[in-house]
Amino acid sequence: MSRTRNMLDYVRTELDTFDGRGFCTVDSLVLSWLVYTRLPADDPALAPARGWEGVRLADLYRAEYFATYYAGMWGEEPGLDLLAAVAASPRFRDVRVMGYVDATDPQAEKQFAAMTFRLTEDLSYVAFRGTDASLVGWKEDFNLAYRCPVPSQVEAAHYLADAAARVGGDLLVGGHSKGGNLAVYAAATAPRDASGRVTRIFSHDGPGFLAEFLATEDYRRVEGRVEKTLPQSSVVGMLLEQQEGYRVVRSNRAMIWQHDPFSWVVEGCDLVTLDGLTADARYLNRTVSAWLGSxxxxxxxxxxxxxxxxxxxxxxxxxxxxxxxxxxxxxxxxxxxxxxxxxxxxxxxxxxxxxxxxxxxxxxxxxxxxxxxxxxxxxxxxxxx
Structure with a gap:
């Protein structure tokens, strides 16, 4: 039986540039993972990534940082494999990484990071990092159950406005886990001149929102541009009282481990989809929604x-x-x-x-x-x- 393909296989085999073939959902999943890369603060060669001049994605492949880029995260080894693949790929290696921000504040209960990827002269992808290994990052996730906005959501809207002022052309916005939630919130609440340039919003197994936010005019304005993907036994992406529309994608792992985007099955240039969520995912959604309502x-x-x-x-x-x-x-x-x-x-x-x-x-x-x-x-x- 042949092994299923994932986004790493996609990067290694789909070699067309973004000028030659348009952006797809798997590209978004790749970039949503790459924003987890922790860039060093003291390397002059990578300093332009913190500004808007940027560096080539291939320039991030530096062995001296392999031990720290994804340290403590559940995807450390496959993350390094993916970084090697994008550094070699004609599709990704010349993409410019810019606007890198990484800010954690335990007192404010905020864990926020973002990058902007300049794909072509007329298209950029604004990526928000999901929850990292910090306890404060998990606390901010839990706060979503009673509070909107949380500090990272406010930060995400400011970041999107800044990115829109720095780069021209159309904008794509996305993230994995909490990063997907931040992407939706940022696109909905950023100033109109920024959010109006966002053509698609990707939430990869990102938690949902409280009913109050989904009823706002801001959210309704961008709702049709949201593309949410969930693995069949989603836990994280089915949290909270209300959900955006979503596609269910196949994962080759079980239960909470399906949150790992490297487990999502890829065919060609798209994710393999299923008819619906498993019973355990629906059970979790109903139970948490009932609890929140009570x-x-x-x-x-x-x-x-x-x-x-x-x-x-x-x-x-x-x-x-x-x-x-x-x-x-x-x-x-x-x-x-x-x-x-x-x-x-x-x-x-x-x-x-x-x-x-x-x-x-x-x-x-x-x-x-x-x-x-x-x-x-x-x-x-x-x-x-």
Whole structure:
């Protein structure tokens, strides 16, 4: 059985330049990963990437930074393979990387990074980084459950306006994970002279939005330009109360590991699509939506802040460090939870119990849906016969 292709295979085999063949969804997935690259602050050769002169994408392939570009991230090894492939590819190697920003602020609970890729004289891709390995990055993700905008969303809108002022032509905007959410928010809320030049918005397994944002005129104005892709058992991309329209793509991994874009199956110049989400993804979406609907904004905020206070005890700053000594980490954090005051412990326990209870109640509805789908498919087959 032949191995399925992914975006790395795409970069190695699809060699037309952007002038020769137009932009596609797989190109967006590639650039949405490359924005995870952490550029050094002290290398004069790469300094133009922080401004708007830029450097060639091929110039990022520097062995002295291999150990730090993706350190602590779940895609370190394939990330380096992809960087090598784009550095050699006629399609990608001369693309200019510019406008690099990387700003993390634990006090503001902000983790933000972005790059702009100058593809041709008339087309640029503005990429927003998803959640990295920092604990504060995950906290900002959780804050999306009760707050809009979060600091990175505001930063993304400012960044898009700045990029639009610096480069001419059409703009594409996108990102993976939280980066996809930032792309949608930025395109919707940036000044009209910037957002009006955005032709397509890509959200690759990015979390959704609260209902209040999706009801705004700003979002409705860009809704038709949003292209959201989710793996079949999406966890991250199905979070939050409301969802944009989306395409379901095939992943060769399971459950949460499908969030890894290197697992998404590529055929030619597109992602392989499926008819719908798996039952576990629909279950998660229904359960979380029901839970959000049953909690006030203040209750969501208190629940998330309390859990984070137990996780962030000042002894680690990244999820990598948290996992490195997980036995000690679990013990220390269990003790921290036990030391919360009785009322707070009771509140957290009741909130978690409600989440489990809502999950149980969702199951019958999903079973009915699946039964109706089977019956509908059987009837269609009979008619076809």
């Amino acid at each position: 909690r006030t904004v203040k209750e969501r905020e208190r629940f998330i802040d309390t859990l984070y206070s137990v996780i962030d005890l000042g002894d680690v700053s990244t999820t990598h460090e948290l996992r490195a000594d997980w036995r000690r980490s679990i013990h220390v954090r269990a003790r921290a939870f036990a030391e919360l005051d009785a009322e707070t412990r009771s509140f957290v326990t009741q909130t978690l119990t409600a989440l489990v209870s809502l999950g149980v109640r969702v199951v019958p509805d999903l079973l009915v849906e699946d039964l109706q789908r089977v019956r509908s498919g059987t009837s269609a087959a009979a008619l076809g016969a």
